[in-house]
Amino acid sequence: MNLSILYRGPLSSCNYACVYCPFAKHRETAAEHERDRVALERFVDWVAAQHDHQIGVFFTPWGEALIRKRYQQAIATLTQLAHVTKVAIQTNLSCRLDWVEACDKTRLGIWATYHPSQITRQRFLNKCAELDHRGVRFSVGVVGLTEHSAEIAALRAELPAQVYLWINAYKRQDDYYTADDLARFTAIDPLFPINTIRHPSEGRACRAGESVISVDGDGMMRRCHFVQTPIGNLYAPDWAAALQPRACSNATCGCHIGYVHMDHLKLYDVFGAGVLERIPSTPIWLDVAGASHVSTKG
Ligand code: SF4
Ligand code: SF4
Known part of the structure; x- marks a missing residue:
């Protein structure tokens, strides 16, 4: 079986303070950290024991996990497992x-998000350069706020050309983007138009719940982060029986x-x-009309 697991444990704290985020500068007690540590270790041990399956793991924490040694060590351990x-x-x-x-870097992928209100572009770029130097595959992303247009264009120009910069659409406000905004962001990220849409999904086929699942710190399995109904528990002997094709209920x-897991969007063909780390298999961002702005330095 090939299974991708989106893991989200109890951790819910962050060293950054993005104004829109509930985890901004939230600190946890020692007991809360311990609970997260125990859950993470249990998950890693479970994955390590699944020799009969091919497993991909995607950590999607509430808050920031990589500032914690336990997550760094968990990732290193998991990348060293043959399955x-x-x-x-x-x-x-x-x-x-x-x-x-x-880590076994051939199995490591980083989804790095740039928060212009929290770090300078240069410091973020230095981190990207270090990842590049260390031979780690990564994508870089930003939220497509129109007031950040110049900043996003500058980031694109200064990132190495081979690094994919994705832009997440700001969807909290209807008709937020003008045609010019859409064209500007699409010239940087050709997949941006797909992200501007809330895709009708009810009744449609989606791999979530069959070859992709979401798991919390207690092992509760859900088909994805967005459909709250549990489908089983990872730590129960019959966990695999929960995996089956299902139409989306949202x-x-x-x-x-x-939506990357919805069949009809055919995004597995793209990525x-x-x-998991949101890196297209071919550098489609170099083919868009605005590609001439892309620097080749770095
Ligand atoms: S970096 Fe992410 S988790 Fe941290 S405050 Fe900003 S949005 Fe929230
Ligand atoms: S379409 Fe989206 S909400 Fe529906 S099951 Fe798939 S990932 Fe979940």
Whole structure:
């Protein structure tokens, strides 16, 4: 069996303070950290024991996990397992990066999000350059706020050409983008138009619940982060019986980590082995009309 697991444990704290985020500068007690540690260890041990399956793991924490040694070590351990195909994580990339040397980097993928209100572009780019230097595959992303247009264009110009920069659409306001905004962001990320839509999903086929699942710290399995109904428990002997094709029960699916698994969008054809860390298998961002702005330095 090939299974991708989106893991989200109890951790819910972050060293950044993005104004829109409930985890901004939230600190946890020692007891809460301990609970997260125990849950993470249990999950890693479970994955390690699944020799009969090919497993990809995508850490999608509430808050920032990579500033915690336990997550760095968990990722390193998982990448060293022969039956683990990929370990990816969403991060603000504020952590030290020397820990990646303990990983099998051929199985490591980083989803790095740039938060212009929290870090300078240069410091973020320095982190990206270090990942590049250490031979780690990564994508970089931003929220497509129109007031950040110039900043996003500058980031694109200064990132190495081979690094995919994705832009998540701001969807909290209807008709937020003008045609010019759409064209500007699509010239940087050709997949941006797909992200501007909440895709009608009810009744449609989706791999979530069959070859992709979401798991919390207690092992509770859900088909994805957006359909709350549990489908089983990872730590129960019959966990695999929960995996089956199901039509989506939600009206729409508007988040990349969800809709990427919908069959009819055919995004597995675009992302291939980079589906978890959001790296297209061919550099489609170099083909768009605005590609001449892309620097080749770095
Ligand atoms: S970096 Fe992410 S988790 Fe942290 S405050 Fe900003 S949005 Fe929230
Ligand atoms: S379409 Fe989205 S909401 Fe529906 S099951 Fe798939 S990932 Fe979940």
